[in-house]
């Protein structure tokens with residue numbers, strides 16, 4: 336396998352040594368940026384009104400941490416339900432049955448066409464139009480299970496419903512674009528082999544659609560983490576509302592908002608890193624070689640500097656090389 | 660190949676029997692009454708200008724397209740229908756799929772699954788459709804790769820294979836379902852000239868092993884050498900058919916002569 340791999344730069348024999356082009360403009364730009372950044376950091380760090388001590392006091396405050404946990408819970412619930420719903424709605428939308436496709440189109444139209452903030456409020460007040468929620472025979476027949484809406488739809492349930500159902504509409508469009516991006520020859524080949532339409536969708540089309548679906552889904556997840564702060568309007572103590580509750584008593588708005596921002600930034604950063612690795616995984620089979628991870632790139636530049644043989648320019652995608 | 664089959668043939672009549680097959684797309688009639696017979700173990704090459712309906716006819720044979728008129732039967736069974744009490748009943752998906760699995764198809768653009776390795780491409784359908792244990796399917800897939808001369812490339816993804824190698828994997832993938840009939844839709848048209856030979860060699864071997872094949876091709880040399888029957892189609896009808904020597908060397912119809920003068 337290794338014999339037909341294109342030659343890798345090996346040692347000094349083939350390495351070109353040349354004087355690099357001088358780029359004074361770059362150095363100047365870098366210097367200007369560095370001065371500006373240093374100044375901004377200095378002004379933040381030395382501004383007493385920011386009260387960094389208070390930021391530190393509240394960063395791990397029990398109420399803040401509880402709020403953070405709620406924010407993460409809402410994000411996970413909304414995204415998991417949203418993705419499942421999105422796949423379902425996308426498959427429905429592409430159905431040849433006009434009623435099924437129409438129902439999906441209507442759902443998407445409704446949930447994308449109204450502000451999420453309004454939907455959150457509406458779910459919170461749903462008990463006023465349906466005081467009892469029941470599962471039973473349609474059109475007012477006998478009920479099997481049921482309960483008081485105010486008890487069933489807690490603020491947390493209302494918030495989860497609003498976020499998840501809204502997300503479903505957006506995910507449906509993302510999944511649909513993914514499915515449509517897969518060449519029709521793929522389903523044709525799968526069906527010619529005797530796969531049913533469901534098998535074709537599950538085993539052949541969706542896995543390939545993932546390449547198109549995953550990046551925007553990562554963005555949606557990051558956006559959702561921040562969007563959950565909207566449910567503070569229904570007094571659900573997620574991260575933002577937890578902070579609001581605290582500063583409504585001690586009036587330390589800015590330090591507490593900084594605490595909130597630090598937590599959001601930490602988790603959006605973690606999600607971005609996760610997104611990078613997941614995208615890399617779903618690119619499998621599409622590029623001949625996978626791009627290096629930042630870690631691999633770092634290692635490579637270190638080994639080159641020490642004058643040892645460099646790692647291959649890109650990691651091999653699979654065990655197989657590409658020979659004649 | 661065909662003797663490995665578990666399901667006994669329904670009849671000992673022809674493998675494919677088309678009588679006045681018609682196919683419309685919207686208002687455009689693409690097949691205007693195709694009548695054609697493919698015997699067991701026979702190799703039929705379909706020739707004809709672009710747009711004459713060759714691909715459409717192939718796709719009708721494994722029910723990727725539904726016919727609008729005439730009769731089309733594979734191995735004695737109507738394609739897509741069941742005849743009962745003088746009436747035609749549409750088949751359920753399960754039944755359509757079962758019959759389709761017995762017909763292999765090879766496409767001009769290979770259509771390998773890019774997210775699966777060569778070996779996985781071949782083993783996928785036997786596991787999913789036939790319920791074969793994955794280990795056994797992999798062993799068989801490896802044997803098929805050996806047979807098409809790619810025994811050492813099982814781990815490669817399609818993007819890492821040349822066009823000719825991809826097409827040979829695609830043939831192996833179709834053979835993995837142990838089909839009783841193979842359909843080829845211009846299997847070498849997307850290949851660089853120097854890669855065509857390897858694919859034709861594999862097809863030649865298949866024909867020698869007694870596989871029933873319907874091949875849409877512009878490779879006149881291959882048709883002359885391998886085909887039992889050459890069929891020339893134009894504008895949705897069969898213009899003429901017969902042994903290669905007759906159709907290719909002494910065509911009776913003007914349209915056949917005109918076409919052959921362009922491709923030869």
Ligand SMILES: Nc1ncnc2c1ncn2[C@@H]1O[C@H](COP(=O)(O)OP(=O)(O)OP(=O)(O)O)[C@@H](O)[C@H]1O
Nearest residue numbers: 684685689707708709710711712713714715716845
């Ligand atoms: N799904 C479809 N919808 C509408 N028209 C179609 C469809 N598929 C094929 N056609 C039309 O049917 C005619 C026959 O097409 P077909 O692909 O069978 O021709 P062909 O003989 O295979 O040509 P080629 O040599 O170019 O592959 C063409 O005019 C084509 O535009």
Ligand SMILES: [Mg+2]
Nearest residue numbers: 713714715844
């Ligand atoms: Mg065609």
